[in-house]
Amino acid sequence: MTKGVMTGCNQTNEKHLESWFDHYSKHNSFPITFCDFGMSEKAAAFCKANGTLLKAEEKLLALVQSPYDKTIWTDINCQINATIEPLFEMAHVKDGFAIYYSKQNIPQTGVIAFTKNSPVISRWQDWSIKNNQTPDVSLDNLLKKNTFQLTRFSDKYYWDSAQKTPTHITINIVH
Numbered sequence: 001m002t003k004g005v006m007t008g009c010n011q012t013n014e015k016h017l018e019s020w021f022d023h024y025s026k027h028n029s030f031p032i033t034f035c036d037f038g039m040s041e042k043a044a045a046f047c048k049a050n051g052t053l054l055k056a057e058e059k060l061l062a063l064v065q066s067p068y069d070k071t072i073w074t075d076i077n078c079q080i081n082a083t084i085e086p087l088f089e090m091a092h093v094k095d096g097f098a099i100y101y102s103k104q105n106i107p108q109t110g111v112i113a114f115t116k117n118s119p120v121i122s123r124w125q126d127w128s129i130k131n132n133q134t135p136d137v138s139l140d141n142l143l144k145k146n147t148f149q150l151t152r153f154s155d156k157y158y159w160d161s162a163q164k165t166p167t168h169i170t171i172n173i174v175h
Contacts, residue, residue: 003088004068008035008059009076014043016076016174021050024080030072035062059109060125060135066116074171075110082170087113087157094149095120100158107143109136111158111171113151120148 005024009017017039024032032051036044037058047053056062063073070088074080090098096115100108114121123146128138143150159165159172 002031002068003070004031004033004066004072005084006033006035006054006062006066006068006071006073007076007078008037008054008056008062009043010038011040011043013076014039017043017046019174020074020076020078020080021046024074027080027083028085030084031068033062033067035059037062058135060128060138063114063121064125066114069116070113071116072113073109073111075173077174078110079172079174080170081165081172084157084170087111087153090151090153091115091118093151097121097148098151098153100155101152102160107136107139108158108160109139110160110173113153120150 005028007020034047034051034053036053036055044053054062054065056065070091072084072087087098091113096118097120098113100111102108124139124142127142128135131138131141133141156169157171159169165172
């Protein structure tokens with residue numbers, strides 16, 4: 001069973017690319033698929049040298065093309081401070097999906113784990129297209145209106161605070 005990581009960027013946020021890769025590589029060696037959402041040639045060359053490059057218009061269209069049996073997606077502005085191996089196992093539930101929910105009970109799509117053929121991923125894409133909603137809004141609505149067996153992981157894997165990052169945090173969001 002193959003495990004891999006996906007992230008993506010365009011020219012606006014490719015400034016995070018090398019930092020993301022440096023932090024990721026210190027603690028992890030899973031293969032990486034970089035998603036080209038309109039990045040520069042220089043960024044694309046960096047991605048090809050350090051993983052595989054997938055051309056896609058946006059994140060949701062990239063997720064359904066994951067080449068891995070188990071995938072972890074992190075937005076490019078995530079700083080990975082430790083191994084992300086436990087996230088793969090969190091997706092080992094009936095519907096093959098794991099995500100963090102904010103204190104306001106809203107799913108945060110910056111870090112997710114999923115298995116190939118997860119019904120959440122395919123239904124999420126369908127919902128987004130059918131309802132003409134952004135990926136974040138469409139996933140929130142989909143999960144509120146449907147019952148899926150999924151894992152909600154702790155803020156250890158999604159720390160999004162202006163406060164100093166505690167040492168036990170695996171992934172924090174960089175603003």
